Amino acid sequence: MPENVSEPIPTEEAAAAPAPPASDATDGYQVRLGIFEGPLDLLLFLIRKKKIDIHDIPIAAITRDYLGYLDRKEQINLDREAEFLFIAALLIYIKSQMLLPRETDLAEQEDPRRVLINRLLEFQKIKAACSILRDKEEDQLLQWKRNFLPPLPGESELDFTEVSLFDLAESFFLMMKRRAAADTRIIKSRDVSTEEKMKELFGLLRDGQVLDFLAYFATQESLEEALVSFFCLLELIKSRQAVAVQDELFQTIRVWIRKDARRAGHHE
Amino acid sequence: MSSSPLKDILESLIFISQEPLTVDRMAAVLEGTPGEEIQAALDELIQGYASAGRGIQIVHTGGGYIFSTHPDHDRWVRKLLQIERKNKLSSASLESLSAIAYHQPVTQAEISAIRGVDSTYTLKTLLDKKLIKIVGRKKAPGNPLVYRTSERFLQYFGLNSLDELPSEDEIGKILQEEKSSEG
Numbered sequence: 304m305p306e307n308v309s310e311p312i313p314t315e316e317a318a319a320a321p322a323p324p325a326s327d328a329t330d331g332y333q334v335r336l337g338i339f340e341g342p343l344d345l346l347l348f349l350i351r352k353k354k355i356d357i358h359d360i361p362i363a364a365i366t367r368d369y370l371g372y373l374d375r376k377e378q379i380n381l382d383r384e385a386e387f388l389f390i391a392a393l394l395i396y397i398k399s400q401m402l403l404p405r406e407t408d409l410a411e412q413e414d415p416r417r418v419l420i421n422r423l424l425e426f427q428k429i430k431a432a433c434s435i436l437r438d439k440e441e442d443q444l445l446q447w448k449r450n451f452l453p454p455l456p457g458e459s460e461l462d463f464t465e466v467s468l469f470d471l472a473e474s475f476f477l478m479m480k481r482r483a484a485a486d487t488r489i490i491k492s493r494d495v496s497t498e499e500k501m502k503e504l505f506g507l508l509r510d511g512q513v514l515d516f517l518a519y520f521a522t523q524e525s526l527e528e529a530l531v532s533f534f535c536l537l538e539l540i541k542s543r544q545a546v547a548v549q550d551e552l553f554q555t556i557r558v559w560i561r562k563d564a565r566r567a568g569h570h571e
Numbered sequence: 572m573s574s575s576p577l578k579d580i581l582e583s584l585i586f587i588s589q590e591p592l593t594v595d596r597m598a599a600v601l602e603g604t605p606g607e608e609i610q611a612a613l614d615e616l617i618q619g620y621a622s623a624g625r626g627i628q629i630v631h632t633g634g635g636y637i638f639s640t641h642p643d644h645d646r647w648v649r650k651l652l653q654i655e656r657k658n659k660l661s662s663a664s665l666e667s668l669s670a671i672a673y674h675q676p677v678t679q680a681e682i683s684a685i686r687g688v689d690s691t692y693t694l695k696t697l698l699d700k701k702l703i704k705i706v707g708r709k710k711a712p713g714n715p716l717v718y719r720t721s722e723r724f725l726q727y728f729g730l731n732s733l734d735e736l737p738s739e740d741e742i743g744k745i746l747q748e749e750k751s752s753e754g
Contacts, residue, residue, distance in 0.1 A: 340662055341688035351749070386688055425685060431745040432669045433662075435737040439728040440665075444657045445642035446630060446729075450589045 341383075342390035343426045345372060350423070357423055360416060362401060366394040393419060471516070471540075471547060474556055475533050478520055495528045501535045508545060508560040516547070516556035577604065577612040578619075591635025591726060633726035664700075667693045671703055671718055672736055678715040694718065702727060 339345040349368045350357055373387055400415035414420075508514060516536075523529035536558065539545040549556045584600060585592050597609050613636065617629045630639050640648050649655070660668065670685045671677055683690045697703045704721045708714040725731065737745075 340666055341686055343687040383688075390687060422685075422687070426687070427746065428742050429666060429669045429673065429685065431742040431749075432673065432737045433665050434745055435741060436665060436669055436728055437659075439730075440659060442642070443632075443727060443729045444659070445645040446628075446639035447645070447648045447652075448630075448637055448639045450637070 342387045343423060344430075345369065345387070346390065347423060347427060347430070357427070358420060360420070362394060362398045362416065366391070366398060369394060470549065471533075471537070471556060474516060475520065475529075478517055479526065479529065495525075495531045497531055497535060500528075500531045501538070504532060504535050504539065505544075505560075508539075508558070512559070514558040516558055518555070519558075577601070577608065578616045581609070581612055581616055585629060585636050586638060588635075588637060591633040591637040593635040596635070630729070631731060632729045633722055634731050661693075661696075663688070663690075663693050664696055668697060668702060668720070668724070671697075672720050672724070672733065675719045676706055676709075676717045677719075678709055678711075678717055680715060682718075 349365055397415045520529050523532055540547055545558055545560050547556050547558045594609055598606055620628045626641050626644055627638050628641055629636050666686055667682055667690050670682050679691055679694055701721055702724045703718050705716050706719045707717050709717050
Protein backbone atom coordinates (compact mmCIF):
# COMPACT_ATOMS: atom_id res chain seq x y z
CA MET A 304 0.00 0.00 0.00
CA PRO A 305 1.47 3.35 -0.93
CA GLU A 306 2.03 5.22 2.28
CA ASN A 307 0.21 8.32 1.23
CA VAL A 308 -2.95 6.42 0.45
CA SER A 309 -4.65 7.93 3.44
CA GLU A 310 -4.10 11.44 2.17
CA PRO A 311 -5.32 11.75 -1.39
CA ILE A 312 -4.70 15.45 -1.88
CA PRO A 313 -1.57 17.21 -0.73
CA THR A 314 -3.00 20.21 1.02
CA GLU A 315 -1.75 23.47 2.31
CA GLU A 316 -3.49 22.52 5.52
CA ALA A 317 -1.39 19.48 6.00
CA ALA A 318 1.77 21.19 4.93
CA ALA A 319 1.27 24.10 7.26
CA ALA A 320 -0.19 22.31 10.23
CA PRO A 321 2.90 21.32 12.16
CA ALA A 322 4.58 24.68 11.74
CA PRO A 323 4.09 27.59 14.11
CA PRO A 324 2.44 30.72 12.76
CA ALA A 325 4.76 33.05 10.92
CA SER A 326 4.63 35.70 13.60
CA ASP A 327 6.35 33.41 16.09
CA ALA A 328 9.33 32.96 13.87
CA THR A 329 10.02 36.48 12.78
CA ASP A 330 12.71 37.05 15.40
CA GLY A 331 14.89 34.23 14.14
CA TYR A 332 16.85 34.77 10.96
CA GLN A 333 16.70 31.20 9.76
CA VAL A 334 13.19 30.67 8.55
CA ARG A 335 11.91 27.69 6.71
CA LEU A 336 9.35 28.14 3.98
CA GLY A 337 6.98 25.74 5.68
CA ILE A 338 5.98 28.30 8.24
CA PHE A 339 4.60 30.64 5.62
CA GLU A 340 1.04 30.00 4.60
CA GLY A 341 1.83 31.19 1.12
CA PRO A 342 4.00 33.40 -1.08
CA LEU A 343 2.34 36.63 0.06
CA ASP A 344 3.13 35.72 3.65
CA LEU A 345 6.78 35.32 2.75
CA LEU A 346 6.82 38.55 0.80
CA LEU A 347 5.27 40.52 3.66
CA PHE A 348 7.76 39.00 6.04
CA LEU A 349 10.69 40.09 3.88
CA ILE A 350 9.26 43.58 3.49
CA ARG A 351 8.88 43.96 7.25
CA LYS A 352 12.25 42.49 8.02
CA LYS A 353 13.96 45.01 5.77
CA LYS A 354 11.70 47.79 7.08
CA ILE A 355 10.66 48.59 3.54
CA ASP A 356 7.79 50.94 2.77
CA ILE A 357 5.15 48.72 1.26
CA HIS A 358 4.18 51.49 -1.18
CA ASP A 359 7.70 51.77 -2.54
CA ILE A 360 9.17 48.31 -2.80
CA PRO A 361 12.67 47.95 -4.26
CA ILE A 362 11.72 45.11 -6.56
CA ALA A 363 15.25 43.93 -7.41
CA ALA A 364 16.29 43.58 -3.77
CA ILE A 365 13.11 41.94 -2.64
CA THR A 366 13.16 39.52 -5.57
CA ARG A 367 16.69 38.49 -4.67
CA ASP A 368 15.69 37.83 -1.05
CA TYR A 369 12.57 36.04 -2.13
CA LEU A 370 14.39 33.69 -4.48
CA GLY A 371 16.98 33.14 -1.77
CA TYR A 372 14.27 31.78 0.47
CA LEU A 373 12.93 29.54 -2.25
CA ASP A 374 16.38 28.01 -2.70
CA ARG A 375 16.64 27.32 0.97
CA LYS A 376 13.45 25.35 0.98
CA GLU A 377 14.18 21.82 2.09
CA GLN A 378 11.22 19.84 0.96
CA ILE A 379 9.44 20.46 -2.26
CA ASN A 380 5.73 20.07 -2.41
CA LEU A 381 4.96 20.72 -6.04
CA ASP A 382 1.58 22.30 -5.37
CA ARG A 383 2.92 24.90 -3.04
CA GLU A 384 6.12 25.35 -4.97
CA ALA A 385 4.08 26.50 -7.96
CA GLU A 386 2.37 29.15 -5.90
CA PHE A 387 5.66 30.49 -4.62
CA LEU A 388 7.14 30.47 -8.10
CA PHE A 389 4.14 32.29 -9.49
CA ILE A 390 4.84 35.27 -7.27
CA ALA A 391 8.55 35.05 -8.12
CA ALA A 392 7.60 35.28 -11.79
CA LEU A 393 5.37 38.24 -11.02
CA LEU A 394 8.22 40.03 -9.24
CA ILE A 395 10.55 39.50 -12.17
CA TYR A 396 7.87 40.66 -14.59
CA ILE A 397 7.38 43.85 -12.59
CA LYS A 398 11.11 44.49 -12.58
CA SER A 399 11.28 44.06 -16.34
CA GLN A 400 8.39 46.47 -16.78
CA MET A 401 10.19 49.03 -14.66
CA LEU A 402 13.37 48.70 -16.69
CA LEU A 403 11.65 49.43 -19.97
CA PRO A 404 12.56 52.91 -21.21
CA ARG A 405 9.55 55.17 -21.54
CA GLU A 406 9.05 58.44 -23.27
CA THR A 407 7.04 60.00 -20.51
CA ASP A 408 7.24 59.48 -16.79
CA LEU A 409 4.84 57.01 -15.35
CA ALA A 410 1.90 58.35 -13.47
CA GLU A 411 1.42 56.86 -10.04
CA GLN A 412 -1.47 54.72 -11.23
CA GLU A 413 0.64 53.15 -13.93
CA ASP A 414 3.34 51.97 -11.57
CA PRO A 415 3.87 48.35 -12.57
CA ARG A 416 4.13 47.56 -8.87
CA ARG A 417 0.57 48.76 -8.27
CA VAL A 418 -1.07 45.35 -8.69
CA LEU A 419 1.32 43.68 -6.29
CA ILE A 420 1.06 46.49 -3.74
CA ASN A 421 -2.72 46.32 -3.75
CA ARG A 422 -2.63 42.59 -3.25
CA LEU A 423 -0.14 42.89 -0.41
CA LEU A 424 -2.14 45.62 1.31
CA GLU A 425 -5.30 43.57 1.12
CA PHE A 426 -3.53 40.46 2.31
CA GLN A 427 -1.95 42.37 5.17
CA LYS A 428 -5.39 43.53 6.25
CA ILE A 429 -6.74 39.99 6.17
CA LYS A 430 -3.80 38.79 8.26
CA ALA A 431 -4.35 41.51 10.85
CA ALA A 432 -8.03 40.64 11.03
CA CYS A 433 -6.95 37.03 11.54
CA SER A 434 -4.98 37.90 14.63
CA ILE A 435 -8.00 39.71 16.11
CA LEU A 436 -10.28 36.81 15.20
CA ARG A 437 -7.81 34.37 16.71
CA ASP A 438 -8.10 36.18 20.07
CA LYS A 439 -11.86 36.08 19.83
CA GLU A 440 -11.72 32.39 19.01
CA GLU A 441 -9.62 31.75 22.10
CA ASP A 442 -12.07 33.66 24.30
CA GLN A 443 -14.99 31.77 22.84
CA LEU A 444 -13.39 28.37 23.19
CA LEU A 445 -13.27 28.91 26.95
CA GLN A 446 -17.03 29.32 27.08
CA TRP A 447 -18.70 26.00 26.53
CA LYS A 448 -22.17 26.03 25.12
CA ARG A 449 -24.50 23.14 24.90
CA ASN A 450 -24.87 23.31 21.15
CA PHE A 451 -21.19 22.59 20.64
CA LEU A 452 -21.21 19.86 23.22
CA PRO A 453 -19.83 16.51 22.16
CA PRO A 454 -21.57 13.52 23.77
CA LEU A 455 -20.27 12.66 27.22
CA PRO A 456 -17.53 10.10 26.76
CA GLY A 457 -18.58 6.69 27.94
CA GLU A 458 -17.25 3.18 27.79
CA SER A 459 -19.36 1.97 24.93
CA GLU A 460 -17.80 0.80 21.73
CA LEU A 461 -19.21 3.80 19.97
CA ASP A 462 -16.66 6.29 21.24
CA PHE A 463 -15.70 7.11 17.70
CA THR A 464 -17.49 8.59 14.80
CA GLU A 465 -19.00 5.91 12.72
CA VAL A 466 -18.31 6.50 9.07
CA SER A 467 -21.05 6.71 6.53
CA LEU A 468 -21.39 4.34 3.61
CA PHE A 469 -20.23 7.15 1.39
CA ASP A 470 -16.97 7.45 3.28
CA LEU A 471 -16.46 3.74 2.89
CA ALA A 472 -17.29 3.80 -0.78
CA GLU A 473 -15.02 6.76 -1.35
CA SER A 474 -12.06 5.00 0.24
CA PHE A 475 -12.86 1.88 -1.69
CA PHE A 476 -12.99 3.52 -5.10
CA LEU A 477 -9.87 5.50 -4.37
CA MET A 478 -8.03 2.31 -3.65
CA MET A 479 -9.43 0.50 -6.67
CA LYS A 480 -8.26 3.32 -8.86
CA ARG A 481 -4.77 3.02 -7.49
CA ARG A 482 -4.83 -0.70 -8.01
CA ALA A 483 -6.04 -0.34 -11.55
CA ALA A 484 -3.16 1.98 -12.26
CA ALA A 485 -0.57 -0.18 -10.56
CA ASP A 486 -1.53 -3.58 -11.87
CA THR A 487 -2.81 -4.13 -15.35
CA ARG A 488 -1.96 -7.79 -15.79
CA ILE A 489 -4.77 -10.24 -15.41
CA ILE A 490 -3.52 -13.71 -14.81
CA LYS A 491 -6.44 -15.74 -13.66
CA SER A 492 -10.05 -15.34 -13.07
CA ARG A 493 -11.84 -17.09 -10.28
CA ASP A 494 -15.46 -17.00 -9.31
CA VAL A 495 -16.04 -15.60 -5.89
CA SER A 496 -19.36 -16.13 -4.25
CA THR A 497 -20.90 -13.68 -1.85
CA GLU A 498 -21.69 -16.44 0.60
CA GLU A 499 -18.13 -17.69 0.76
CA LYS A 500 -16.78 -14.22 1.14
CA MET A 501 -19.27 -13.42 3.83
CA LYS A 502 -18.17 -16.46 5.80
CA GLU A 503 -14.52 -15.60 5.38
CA LEU A 504 -15.02 -12.02 6.40
CA PHE A 505 -17.21 -12.85 9.36
CA GLY A 506 -14.74 -15.50 10.44
CA LEU A 507 -11.94 -12.96 10.39
CA LEU A 508 -13.93 -10.47 12.38
CA ARG A 509 -15.31 -12.99 14.86
CA ASP A 510 -11.84 -13.91 16.03
CA GLY A 511 -11.85 -10.52 17.64
CA GLN A 512 -9.77 -8.98 14.94
CA VAL A 513 -9.97 -5.36 14.05
CA LEU A 514 -9.85 -5.11 10.31
CA ASP A 515 -7.92 -2.36 8.58
CA PHE A 516 -10.21 -1.49 5.71
CA LEU A 517 -7.55 -0.37 3.24
CA ALA A 518 -5.08 -3.09 4.15
CA TYR A 519 -7.74 -5.77 3.82
CA PHE A 520 -8.69 -4.80 0.31
CA ALA A 521 -5.09 -4.49 -0.71
CA THR A 522 -4.84 -8.25 -0.16
CA GLN A 523 -7.69 -9.06 -2.53
CA GLU A 524 -6.54 -10.75 -5.68
CA SER A 525 -8.88 -9.34 -8.27
CA LEU A 526 -11.19 -6.45 -8.70
CA GLU A 527 -14.10 -8.83 -8.66
CA GLU A 528 -13.05 -10.38 -5.39
CA ALA A 529 -12.56 -6.96 -3.85
CA LEU A 530 -15.99 -5.86 -5.00
CA VAL A 531 -17.64 -8.91 -3.50
CA SER A 532 -15.80 -8.33 -0.21
CA PHE A 533 -16.89 -4.75 -0.24
CA PHE A 534 -20.53 -5.69 -0.65
CA CYS A 535 -20.25 -8.23 2.14
CA LEU A 536 -18.77 -5.60 4.40
CA LEU A 537 -21.54 -3.16 3.58
CA GLU A 538 -24.05 -5.88 4.31
CA LEU A 539 -22.50 -6.59 7.72
CA ILE A 540 -22.57 -2.92 8.58
CA LYS A 541 -26.11 -2.48 7.33
CA SER A 542 -27.37 -5.38 9.39
CA ARG A 543 -25.56 -3.75 12.31
CA GLN A 544 -23.30 -6.71 12.96
CA ALA A 545 -20.12 -4.77 12.30
CA VAL A 546 -18.98 -1.23 13.05
CA ALA A 547 -16.82 0.87 10.76
CA VAL A 548 -14.89 3.64 12.45
CA GLN A 549 -12.51 6.32 11.27
CA ASP A 550 -10.56 8.14 13.96
CA GLU A 551 -9.57 11.08 11.87
CA LEU A 552 -10.08 12.37 8.40
CA PHE A 553 -7.85 10.56 5.87
CA GLN A 554 -6.94 7.84 8.28
CA THR A 555 -7.78 4.31 7.45
CA ILE A 556 -11.18 2.95 8.35
CA ARG A 557 -11.24 0.19 10.91
CA VAL A 558 -13.94 -2.44 11.04
CA TRP A 559 -14.88 -4.71 13.89
CA ILE A 560 -17.79 -6.77 14.89
CA ARG A 561 -20.35 -5.58 17.40
CA LYS A 562 -20.20 -7.28 20.78
CA ASP A 563 -23.75 -8.59 20.63
CA ALA A 564 -23.19 -10.01 17.14
CA ARG A 565 -20.12 -11.86 18.35
CA ARG A 566 -22.04 -13.29 21.25
CA ALA A 567 -24.73 -14.52 18.88
CA GLY A 568 -22.00 -16.50 17.20
CA HIS A 569 -23.52 -16.71 13.77
CA HIS A 570 -24.63 -14.06 11.42
CA GLU A 571 -27.41 -15.99 9.75
CA MET B 572 -49.52 36.71 30.95
CA SER B 573 -48.83 34.57 34.01
CA SER B 574 -47.74 36.04 37.30
CA SER B 575 -44.10 34.96 36.83
CA PRO B 576 -41.79 37.87 36.36
CA LEU B 577 -40.74 38.33 32.76
CA LYS B 578 -37.11 37.85 33.71
CA ASP B 579 -37.71 34.33 34.99
CA ILE B 580 -39.64 33.33 31.90
CA LEU B 581 -36.82 34.55 29.69
CA GLU B 582 -34.36 32.56 31.77
CA SER B 583 -36.34 29.39 31.04
CA LEU B 584 -36.57 30.15 27.35
CA ILE B 585 -32.86 30.77 26.99
CA PHE B 586 -32.02 27.74 29.10
CA ILE B 587 -33.95 25.41 26.85
CA SER B 588 -32.58 26.86 23.59
CA GLN B 589 -29.78 24.98 21.89
CA GLU B 590 -29.04 27.89 19.56
CA PRO B 591 -28.82 31.57 20.50
CA LEU B 592 -32.35 32.80 21.13
CA THR B 593 -33.17 36.09 19.43
CA VAL B 594 -35.26 38.83 21.00
CA ASP B 595 -37.67 38.41 18.10
CA ARG B 596 -38.28 34.78 19.03
CA MET B 597 -38.79 35.75 22.67
CA ALA B 598 -41.27 38.42 21.63
CA ALA B 599 -43.12 35.89 19.49
CA VAL B 600 -43.46 33.57 22.49
CA LEU B 601 -44.41 36.35 24.88
CA GLU B 602 -47.23 37.69 22.75
CA GLY B 603 -47.96 41.31 23.34
CA THR B 604 -44.94 42.09 25.50
CA PRO B 605 -43.15 45.09 24.04
CA GLY B 606 -39.60 44.57 22.82
CA GLU B 607 -38.17 47.23 25.14
CA GLU B 608 -39.62 45.48 28.15
CA ILE B 609 -38.07 42.20 27.07
CA GLN B 610 -34.73 43.86 26.46
CA ALA B 611 -34.81 45.48 29.89
CA ALA B 612 -35.64 42.20 31.63
CA LEU B 613 -32.94 40.50 29.58
CA ASP B 614 -30.32 43.05 30.62
CA GLU B 615 -31.31 42.57 34.24
CA LEU B 616 -31.07 38.81 33.87
CA ILE B 617 -27.63 38.95 32.26
CA GLN B 618 -26.47 41.38 34.91
CA GLY B 619 -27.68 39.00 37.60
CA TYR B 620 -25.57 36.18 36.24
CA ALA B 621 -22.55 38.40 35.70
CA SER B 622 -22.48 39.80 39.23
CA ALA B 623 -23.39 36.81 41.38
CA GLY B 624 -20.26 34.70 40.86
CA ARG B 625 -22.01 31.98 38.92
CA GLY B 626 -20.63 29.04 36.99
CA ILE B 627 -22.75 29.86 34.00
CA GLN B 628 -23.50 33.08 32.18
CA ILE B 629 -25.74 34.35 29.42
CA VAL B 630 -23.81 35.57 26.40
CA HIS B 631 -24.95 37.70 23.48
CA THR B 632 -23.66 35.95 20.37
CA GLY B 633 -24.80 34.96 16.89
CA GLY B 634 -27.56 37.57 17.11
CA GLY B 635 -29.18 35.97 20.16
CA TYR B 636 -28.72 34.91 23.75
CA ILE B 637 -27.41 31.59 25.00
CA PHE B 638 -26.08 30.06 28.20
CA SER B 639 -22.42 29.22 28.39
CA THR B 640 -20.04 28.05 31.08
CA HIS B 641 -17.82 30.59 32.80
CA PRO B 642 -14.46 30.91 31.02
CA ASP B 643 -12.58 30.34 34.30
CA HIS B 644 -13.98 26.84 34.54
CA ASP B 645 -12.73 25.70 31.14
CA ARG B 646 -10.19 23.35 32.71
CA TRP B 647 -12.80 21.35 34.61
CA VAL B 648 -15.32 21.31 31.82
CA ARG B 649 -12.71 19.86 29.50
CA LYS B 650 -11.78 17.27 32.07
CA LEU B 651 -15.40 16.15 32.28
CA LEU B 652 -15.70 16.02 28.51
CA GLN B 653 -12.27 14.41 28.22
CA ILE B 654 -11.09 16.98 25.74
CA GLU B 655 -7.36 17.40 26.18
CA ARG B 656 -6.65 20.05 23.66
CA LYS B 657 -8.91 22.42 21.91
CA ASN B 658 -9.43 22.25 18.20
CA LYS B 659 -8.52 25.68 17.01
CA LEU B 660 -8.80 26.54 13.36
CA SER B 661 -5.61 26.04 11.37
CA SER B 662 -3.98 29.23 10.15
CA ALA B 663 -4.97 28.34 6.58
CA SER B 664 -8.60 27.95 7.64
CA LEU B 665 -8.62 31.16 9.63
CA GLU B 666 -7.01 33.08 6.79
CA SER B 667 -9.56 31.80 4.27
CA LEU B 668 -12.40 32.48 6.66
CA SER B 669 -11.23 36.02 7.20
CA ALA B 670 -10.90 36.55 3.44
CA ILE B 671 -14.45 35.25 2.92
CA ALA B 672 -15.86 37.34 5.76
CA TYR B 673 -14.55 40.58 4.26
CA HIS B 674 -15.16 39.79 0.60
CA GLN B 675 -18.42 37.85 0.62
CA PRO B 676 -20.12 36.77 -1.54
CA VAL B 677 -16.95 35.31 -3.00
CA THR B 678 -15.77 32.38 -5.14
CA GLN B 679 -13.01 29.89 -4.50
CA ALA B 680 -10.83 31.47 -7.20
CA GLU B 681 -11.20 34.90 -5.61
CA ILE B 682 -10.24 33.60 -2.18
CA SER B 683 -7.25 31.78 -3.64
CA ALA B 684 -6.19 34.98 -5.40
CA ILE B 685 -6.39 37.02 -2.21
CA ARG B 686 -4.32 34.46 -0.31
CA GLY B 687 -1.97 33.57 -3.17
CA VAL B 688 -2.62 29.95 -2.22
CA ASP B 689 -5.02 27.38 -3.61
CA SER B 690 -7.90 27.26 -1.14
CA THR B 691 -10.05 24.45 -2.51
CA TYR B 692 -9.33 22.05 0.28
CA THR B 693 -9.54 24.66 3.02
CA LEU B 694 -13.00 25.64 1.80
CA LYS B 695 -14.08 22.04 2.02
CA THR B 696 -12.96 21.91 5.65
CA LEU B 697 -14.79 25.14 6.43
CA LEU B 698 -17.94 23.80 4.78
CA ASP B 699 -17.67 20.61 6.83
CA LYS B 700 -17.40 22.73 9.96
CA LYS B 701 -20.43 24.70 8.78
CA LEU B 702 -18.55 27.96 9.21
CA ILE B 703 -19.29 28.91 5.61
CA LYS B 704 -22.14 28.10 3.26
CA ILE B 705 -22.75 27.98 -0.46
CA VAL B 706 -25.24 30.63 -1.49
CA GLY B 707 -25.41 30.02 -5.23
CA ARG B 708 -23.38 30.25 -8.40
CA LYS B 709 -21.77 33.23 -10.00
CA LYS B 710 -22.86 34.18 -13.49
CA ALA B 711 -19.35 33.95 -14.85
CA PRO B 712 -17.48 31.43 -16.98
CA GLY B 713 -17.73 28.04 -15.29
CA ASN B 714 -20.50 29.21 -12.99
CA PRO B 715 -18.32 28.92 -9.88
CA LEU B 716 -19.91 28.40 -6.47
CA VAL B 717 -20.34 31.47 -4.31
CA TYR B 718 -19.59 31.33 -0.58
CA ARG B 719 -20.68 33.28 2.46
CA THR B 720 -19.99 32.98 6.15
CA SER B 721 -22.69 31.17 8.13
CA GLU B 722 -24.59 31.89 11.35
CA ARG B 723 -22.27 29.48 13.06
CA PHE B 724 -19.33 31.62 11.97
CA LEU B 725 -20.71 34.56 13.95
CA GLN B 726 -21.30 32.37 16.96
CA TYR B 727 -17.88 30.78 16.70
CA PHE B 728 -16.20 34.16 17.16
CA GLY B 729 -18.82 35.54 19.53
CA LEU B 730 -20.08 38.10 17.00
CA ASN B 731 -23.69 39.18 16.56
CA SER B 732 -23.48 40.40 13.00
CA LEU B 733 -20.92 40.98 10.30
CA ASP B 734 -20.77 44.61 11.42
CA GLU B 735 -18.85 43.37 14.45
CA LEU B 736 -15.97 42.03 12.35
CA PRO B 737 -12.68 43.75 13.18
CA SER B 738 -13.01 47.28 11.79
CA GLU B 739 -10.56 49.23 9.66
CA ASP B 740 -9.50 51.08 12.80
CA GLU B 741 -8.82 47.93 14.78
CA ILE B 742 -6.91 46.46 11.84
CA GLY B 743 -4.94 49.68 11.44
CA LYS B 744 -4.02 49.52 15.10
CA ILE B 745 -2.73 45.95 14.77
CA LEU B 746 -0.64 46.90 11.74
CA GLN B 747 0.76 49.88 13.62
CA GLU B 748 1.65 47.69 16.59
CA GLU B 749 3.37 45.16 14.35
CA LYS B 750 5.37 47.91 12.75
CA SER B 751 6.47 49.49 16.01
CA SER B 752 7.33 46.16 17.61
CA GLU B 753 9.83 45.62 14.85
CA GLY B 754 11.21 49.16 14.86
